[in-house]
Amino acid sequence: MDLDAFFASCEQRERPEYRGRPVVVGARPGQRGVVAAASYEARRYGIHSAMPISEAYRRCPDAVYLRPDLEKYRRASRQVFQLLESITPVVEAASIDEAYLDVSGLEKLLGTPETIGREIKHRILAETGLTASVGIGPNRLIAKLGSEHHKPDGLTVIPPDRVLDFLAPMPVANLRGLGPQAQKIFSRLGIRTVAQLRSIPLPHLEQHLGKKAAASFHRQAQGIASDQVVPGRTRKSISKETTFETDVRDHAVLHDVLLRLAADVAGTARRERLSGSVVTLKIRFAGFETYTRQQKRPLPTQDEREILKTAWRLFLDSQLPDKPVRLIGVGISHWATHQPAQADLFDPPEQRAENQRLLKTIDAVTEKFGKNMLQVGASRKPGV
Numbered sequence: 001m002d003l004d005a006f007f008a009s010c011e012q013r014e015r016p017e018y019r020g021r022p023v024v025v026g027a028r029p030g031q032r033g034v035v036a037a038a039s040y041e042a043r044r045y046g047i048h049s050a051m052p053i054s055e056a057y058r059r060c061p062d063a064v065y066l067r068p069d070l071e072k073y074r075r076a077s078r079q080v081f082q083l084l085e086s087i088t089p090v091v092e093a094a095s096i097d098e099a100y101l102d103v104s105g106l107e108k109l110l111g112t113p114e115t116i117g118r119e120i121k122h123r124i125l126a127e128t129g130l131t132a133s134v135g136i137g138p139n140r141l142i143a144k145l146g147s148e149h150h151k152p153d154g155l156t157v158i159p160p161d162r163v164l165d166f167l168a169p170m171p172v173a174n175l176r177g178l179g180p181q182a183q184k185i186f187s188r189l190g191i192r193t194v195a196q197l198r199s200i201p202l203p204h205l206e207q208h209l210g211k212k213a214a215a216s217f218h219r220q221a222q223g224i225a226s227d228q229v230v231p232g233r234t235r236k237s238i239s240k241e242t243t244f245e246t247d248v249r250d251h252a253v254l255h256d257v258l259l260r261l262a263a264d265v266a267g268t269a270r271r272e273r274l275s276g277s278v279v280t281l282k283i284r285f286a287g288f289e290t291y292t293r294q295q296k297r298p299l300p301t302q303d304e305r306e307i308l309k310t311a312w313r314l315f316l317d318s319q320l321p322d323k324p325v326r327l328i329g330v331g332i333s334h335w336a337t338h339q340p341a342q343a344d345l346f347d348p349p350e351q352r353a354e355n356q357r358l359l360k361t362i363d364a365v366t367e368k369f370g371k372n373m374l375q376v377g378a379s380r381k382p383g384v
């Protein structure tokens with residue numbers, strides 16, 4: 001299940017005057033940043049997510065431009081997920097607006113997968129005013145590609161014996177994990193469709209793509225993928241980034257911004273009871289060169305000071321070019337399986353308790369007054 005143009009649809013359902021009009025959610029025109037979501041009316045102008053906002057504005061200056069209201073989208077998402085969970089308990093959240101449902105074995109109770117798919121779409125529309133596209137298939141890959149097949153408001157059913165035909169004419173670009181590198185290799189080999197990919201022997205693919213990627217694309221081309229739906233699983237990572245109005249060189253400013261981003265990431269992690277073992281730093285320089293650096297921490301964390309400390313060390317130590325920065329971001333991933341994970345188990349117990357109190361206070365203030373009202377202090381010297 002994939003909600004259609006989710007952020008834009010949330011805005012349109014709330015404001016009838018936006019319906020039927022191009023709506024673009026994202027950065028403010030005239031500033032730096034990108035499109036987060038575009039309504040289908042806006043897509044007709046060629047506007048899509050991740051497009052620079054300046055480009056969107058050039059294409060359609062008359063669109064409604066809105067800043068994202070994540071709280072609003074989270075509320076709508078919660079409503080949809082509750083509805084899905086009332087249909088089957090096996091619901092896996094893939095993102096804020098996408099879910100995998102395992103409906104196998106529900107035939108006697110609810111009808112065929114197609115009937116259940118229709119019911120889901122109908123109830124989402126009736127109860128939330130949003131439209132969804134549903135794909136039904138024997139595994140995750142096929143269901144996902146099915147949901148993308150007809151949008152918006154689509155329902156695509158791919159029974160097991162139709163999988164190969166369904167995939168054959170599809171552009172390889174639709175497969176999972178196709179980075180710019182693989183894209184280049186495929187176009188050099190003249191592979192455009194899944195059918196063409198299927199005709200290449202695996203050893204030949206391995207020569208060009210390496211063993212791992214070749215195996216993955218080879219499997220996908222045959223329609224082979226996992227059919228496991230893990231209920232409740234949510235996101236793989238939490239990250240935040242910011243694009244500067246004008247490029248920044250000043251370390252004090254970068255450190256400040258990183259702290260704010262780390263606080264955002266940590267706040268979300270605590271709300272969702274997640275602790276991450278890997279910290280990622282993302283930097284884009286003027287001219288769009290982008291670098292990401294990752295470090296595994298000895299212990300998982302959900303504390304902004306720990307996230308910042310690791311991210312800042314990555315910034316100072318990882319031999320990034322000394323150039324003006326256009327975008328900076330930080331994230332955590334690789335969740336700990338046990339909760340709660342303490343910020344630092346090597347701290348004495350009193351210190352730990354105090355840490356927990358501090359973080360709780362920050363969360364309470366954030367809940368009441370909004371983000372960035374209260375921040376921990378942090379030193380720019382590495383290791384402090």
Ligand SMILES: [Mg+2]
Nearest residue numbers: 002003004097
């Ligand atoms: Mg969607």
